[in-house]
Amino acid sequence: MAKRESNVDRVYEALRRMAADFAFKPDQRINESALSEVLGASRTPLREALNRLVAEGFLTFQNNRGFFCRPLTPSYIMDLYEARVAVECEAARLACTRAADEDIAALADYLNRMEPEYESATDPEELLAMDESFHARLAQLSGNSELQRILNNLNGRIRYIRLIDLKRMRDRAGGKAPGDISAHRQIVEGIAARNTDAAVTAMRSHIEKRREEATEAVRIAFSQLYVPDE
Amino acid sequence: MAKRESNVDRVYEALRRMAADFAFKPDQRINESALSEVLGASRTPLREALNRLVAEGFLTFQNNRGFFCRPLTPSYIMDLYEARVAVECEAARLACTRAADEDIAALADYLNRMEPEYESATDPEELLAMDESFHARLAQLSGNSELQRILNNLNGRIRYIRLIDLKRMRDRAGGKAPGDISAHRQIVEGIAARNTDAAVTAMRSHIEKRREEATEAVRIAFSQLYVPDE
DNA sequence: TTTGGCTAAATTGTATTCAATTCCGAATTC
DNA sequence: GAATTCGGAATTGAATACAATTTAGCCAAA
Numbered sequence: 001m002a003k004r005e006s007n008v009d010r011v012y013e014a015l016r017r018m019a020a021d022f023a024f025k026p027d028q029r030i031n032e033s034a035l036s037e038v039l040g041a042s043r044t045p046l047r048e049a050l051n052r053l054v055a056e057g058f059l060t061f062q063n064n065r066g067f068f069c070r071p072l073t074p075s076y077i078m079d080l081y082e083a084r085v086a087v088e089c090e091a092a093r094l095a096c097t098r099a100a101d102e103d104i105a106a107l108a109d110y111l112n113r114m115e116p117e118y119e120s121a122t123d124p125e126e127l128l129a130m131d132e133s134f135h136a137r138l139a140q141l142s143g144n145s146e147l148q149r150i151l152n153n154l155n156g157r158i159r160y161i162r163l164i165d166l167k168r169m170r171d172r173a174g175g176k177a178p179g180d181i182s183a184h185r186q187i188v189e190g191i192a193a194r195n196t197d198a199a200v201t202a203m204r205s206h207i208e209k210r211r212e213e214a215t216e217a218v219r220i221a222f223s224q225l226y227v228p229d230e
Numbered sequence: 231m232a233k234r235e236s237n238v239d240r241v242y243e244a245l246r247r248m249a250a251d252f253a254f255k256p257d258q259r260i261n262e263s264a265l266s267e268v269l270g271a272s273r274t275p276l277r278e279a280l281n282r283l284v285a286e287g288f289l290t291f292q293n294n295r296g297f298f299c300r301p302l303t304p305s306y307i308m309d310l311y312e313a314r315v316a317v318e319c320e321a322a323r324l325a326c327t328r329a330a331d332e333d334i335a336a337l338a339d340y341l342n343r344m345e346p347e348y349e350s351a352t353d354p355e356e357l358l359a360m361d362e363s364f365h366a367r368l369a370q371l372s373g374n375s376e377l378q379r380i381l382n383n384l385n386g387r388i389r390y391i392r393l394i395d396l397k398r399m400r401d402r403a404g405g406k407a408p409g410d411i412s413a414h415r416q417i418v419e420g421i422a423a424r425n426t427d428a429a430v431t432a433m434r435s436h437i438e439k440r441r442e443e444a445t446e447a448v449r450i451a452f453s454q455l456y457v458p459d460e
Numbered sequence: 461t462t463t464g465g466c467t468a469a470a471t472t473g474t475a476t477t478c479a480a481t482t483c484c485g486a487a488t489t490c
Numbered sequence: 491g492a493a494t495t496c497g498g499a500a501t502t503g504a505a506t507a508c509a510a511t512t513t514a515g516c517c518a519a520a
Contacts, residue, residue: 065512
């Protein structure tokens, strides 16, 4: 009956979730004592987890002043998306040259199996999870664990903006958020055909389209965030 | 007379330097008590610094077993270089479309001013610092701080391999390590001409050439590392 | 009212302490 | 002789305690 997961892991995961749920407002100072009480751990493991999050870019830190939620600006989100373009396009390129046929086929399969769920899903979190899962699997095809790691980090930081974006779309489009599965399929087809240019181009335009939506969403997020209690 | 730098910062920097100097052998377990004594700090700030390094990919961590130096394998180095290609090519692309003419000119200037030093330098650390500085400045031209951040992290982890590589070259080539300043110039010229394809292609081939050398160097590093005392 | 500085409270920084777990070697068994 | 188990030593995990620093409120003076 071994305890597999340490306290700091638990705290770390909780913090990431809190960050994604807007528990911290951008630029807000984080009170260690209060937070440690909420999370049921002492300040020691809490600070270790916070340091990890700083290194990963989720939070910032100032000497003798403590930890802060990272400020949220359109240009920050823009940067994250541009970094995603860099990482994912190269991943697609590498996948074209070295992924095994069967692994590519498996990804195409996954896309097909997911399609019904994709079309019917209305929950933004669910949609987002599926979308991220696709991109993560594609990065896996590159066989490069650094690219996977960086992408995972970027997605973690983009996530809450995307959630806002998806919710906004759902509300405007009457309960239906757009799962752009055709763009995904186009990318996989490019890779399956070992057509590097086609795959990379499809990937680039896919992410850049999302970027436009997301930077717009940030502006709206701003206003939502600074409404007193909501 | 304020103390500007915290202990954990100092410890963190010391650890990064130690990692670059082979103070830890790949896969070696890190003893917290012993290390904290060496660094003149208690385990609390040490562990905070170690957690940062884990999040940055310099070290690994296992529950209840502690921190380990990251294993060093050819495929790991390969991954890092491929990630660099992704980041730096995109940075070059962005620089082409949005860098100010004067900033590009400033980088070209920097290259010219550095050339004599570049040609005369024999100290691998000095050469490496100049090379990294160039790449960092180029990334700055992209205006994207995430790309800069990721590149900085990758370079930090690649650094000690490159040092081995440069030392090996120096020893073989009779005291002269090759500063490939012409490749750098070619990249800058591509950007100055706003010729995206030329700049990106030059960047890609520049890094990939380095990658070949470095993965070779890893194999040699292996053998050097496991010689008893050296 | 505003500014400056002083004090007290709050908060962060780090050492220390002790509990929990893993590690390692010696004794035991097969 | 090899594998196994057991117990103590070493190491990590986390809470607590206290020092250092920052923050906030207050009062006085301009």
